[in-house]
Amino acid sequence: MRQSDIICSVETGTRSQKVGVITLDRPKALNALSVEMVTTIHDQLNIWDQDDALSHVIIKSSAPRAFCAGGDVRYARELLLTDPVNGALGYFKAEYLADVAVAQFSKPIIALCVGIVMGGGAGIAQNCSHIVATDTTRFAMPETAIGLFPDATASLFLGRCPRPIALWLGTTGAIIDGAECMMLGLAHAVVKTADIDALAGALVACNPDEIDDVIGTFQIDPGVPGLSANRAAIDYIFGGAKAEDMVIRASDMARIKGDAFAANIHNLLTTRCPVSIKLFIHLLTLSDMLDGVDAALDLDFKLALKMMRRPDLSEGIRAVLVDKDHAPIWSPATLAEVSDHMIADIFNHEGLPALR
Structure with missing residues (x-):
């Protein structure tokens, strides 16, 4: 067919x-x-x-x-x-x-x-x-660049990675081989x-x-994974409890040590959608509590419904894939402006339909 x-x-x-x-x-x-x-x-x-x-x-x-x-x-x-x-x-x-x-x-x-x-x-x-x-x-998983979040059960498959690696992949959209x-x-x-x-x-x-x-x-020998060289930096930066801590650690590492990898992380954490970043950090804390794929996808569905009702998703897609100016105007514009209450509201799914 x-x-x-x-x-x-x-x-x-x-x-x-x-x-x-x-x-x-x-x-x-x-x-x-x-x-x-x-x-x-x-x-x-x-x-x-x-x-x-x-x-x-x-x-x-x-x-x-x-x-x-x-x-x-x-x-x-x-x-x-x-x-x-x-x-x-x-x-x-x-x-x-x-x-x-x-x-x-x-x-x-x-x-x-x-x-x-x-x-x-x-x-x-x-x-x-x-x-x-x-x-x-x-x-x-590059969704923070368009105002969405790593979905499609990323809470499970990234959740099985070491936490700093999962946060690195999920918040920055880093590409791995x-x-x-x-x-x-x-x-x-x-x-x-x-x-x-x-x-x-x-x-x-x-x-x-x-x-x-x-x-x-x-099967071939894939060679030494490239991220091994940056593992210490990933563990340090994403060992921070909050997104703001990660930004500070990346900035300090880039400034004090002249670390280009840390500088790139700092740039990504300060230019990708602030709400998306904080949403994923919270989502990852729920990974161990999700009862399999059904639960993970039902949560993804409800989070997607909440996110599509915000301005960031349309704006992010416009900036990255339509106009390609790569200059989205996020709402709020910074991580500091994204309150715990705002994230809690996105995770409040009262009245929303289930996936199935």
Whole structure:
């Protein structure tokens, strides 16, 4: 079956087993997830889950530049401009329900993460049973740049990282590679992008109990993770209890030691959406209390509803993806102006609909 931007097919392996293949095919948009794409993922996985003859599923990209750059937030902004209260409700619901379908799929499901893997694309991949990164993988959760927050179960998969690393990734949108994903448990293996088609073919041919061995035959040594060199700085800066403490620590480290890495963190913490940063810091404290994917996505859905009713989301998308002036006017403009009461209100979900 082919819808525009996504191809769902059933391949027959060498042992006559059926294997589902979902190919994201929107290369000009770096496979940004449209409503149609996430709805197709949700519906197709539910059908395949009931097919006893189908043994496992592969999710991949049609092009090596990107597995998936995230949700189609430009479209979400168009919806918000039409209806600032509930305009994007349907979009976020469809995206998160696709994550539910991936996470709760009863058979092995393998994500082949070439190139860019960000935002909603990371959410799809991280909820698969097998996550394969490549030598070109660029992973990030950059939502604080557009006035949203790391969602799509980031509270869980970033929550499993050491806290300073999770805060670094979630507040700054830092980009990491395949080796770093392996180090942090965000990937199970790293392979060459040049081998990804051969790996996909081998995964179609194998039985589900052979998946790990097949991936292992393609696995490469990813090398020393680059973030190891900056781990001490990350631990120090993001060991601060509050966002303001992190800014001060980054500033001091940059000024006193001339640390360029710390200076970059300071720049990001003082230019990304202040509400988004503080929201994520609080969200991360709830990670251990969330009862699985359902609870995490229900919380993400309600937080997204609260955030889309604020001005920052439309403004951030405008600045980064529409006008591309990269000069958003945040409301409030600084971390100091974001009160605890303001964050508490965003986490007050009385009267909001549940995800499902």
